[in-house]
Amino acid sequence: MKVVKNIHNNISLCIDSKGNEVVAFGKGIGFMKPPYEVPIQKVERTFYNINPIYIDMLSQIPEEAINVSSQIIDYANKNLKGSFNENLIFTLADHITFSIKRLQENIHLDLPLIHEVKHMYPKEIQIGEYALKLIKEKLNVELPKQEAAVITLHVVDYGLKSCISTGESNQEKIERCTQIIEEYNGLKIDREGFNYSRFVSHMYYLLDRIANNTEVKTKNKKIFDQLVKEYPKTYDCAKKACRALEINPNDEELLYLILHINRLSSREEKQ
Structure with a gap:
């Protein structure tokens, strides 16, 4: 394995025998001036497919x-x-x-x-x-x-x-759910935004819990009833999305879905 750039004393950017770029960890592999060959036995672990942005960022992180x-x-x-x-x-x-x-x-x-x-x-x-x-x-x-x-x-x-690489059907469901939220509230959701990223992550886990019958169960009935009264439009939107996805989450799961949709919708409306 060839070291092409040292990031830290024990972390280097390398090229493997197949020409692939890889971040390698190993004691002392970053001491010598590159380029040079590092014995494979000195490499403790490797990371492939690293975003170039993060490679540049690594030297700034202890x-x-x-x-x-x-x-x-x-x-x-x-x-x-x-x-x-x-x-x-x-x-x-x-x-x-x-x-x-x-x-x-x-x-x-x-x-x-x-x-x-x-x-x-x-x-x-x-x-x-x-x-x-x-x-x-x-x-x-x-x-x-x-x-x-x-x-x-x-x-x-x-x-x-x-979750992300094998969940094609879930991706389609989440996109359909997003479109419903947009149509219902008359807005355009920024799919690159942090709130949408959090919403997508929540939906992956929600769909997974429903599929495996491991839904969240706590004693938040009063909070749920209060949210339904305060945000009837968001509650109706959440129910519409669930019907479209052919899922029937319990009140606890629906509570968190309401919170996510409300946060997502309110942030988009402010922009």
Whole structure:
């Protein structure tokens, strides 16, 4: 394997024997001046199909944050029995670095409620909670508890490779649902926006939970009834979308769908 660019002491951009570009991790592989051949036994792990934007960004991220991010995604793959996109390791490392910088500079942001994220993603929240413990252990930084929710949403938003690559029918359903929301509310949704990305991620997981009969079940009946009264139009839109998708989610799942549609619609109307 040929090293063509050093990113950190233990991380380099390489070209493999087939001419493919790959980010390689290995102890000391980034010490020598490129180009040079690195023995394959010195390479501990490799990442293919990395977005060039992230390759340029890597040199600005501390190597310790990249290693922590790598361990977090390894934990996620093992415990959720999935396969996350390789780019996620580097975007998460960037997020962790930025979160630590905010803390050090005493910059406070409104973070999502961890209880809400726990209800929406009861399994995935374990990733965020594990991440905070690992960051404290490896980087000696104690981030706010709410950061567990932010990290969870970051992982969910960037998603599982298996969900995105094999879920053609789900993609079509989500697009149909999006069109219904647009037609019902008379607006055009920005499909490149963050809120839409979060909505899509939620829909993938919702469809997966319904297919596997593992819907979220908590005691939020009062909140659901209140939302229906406050946002009757959004509730009607959500019900229309569910009928079109031939799904019948329980009130708890419908509650979160209403929240997502309301957030998506209100943000688009303001633009």
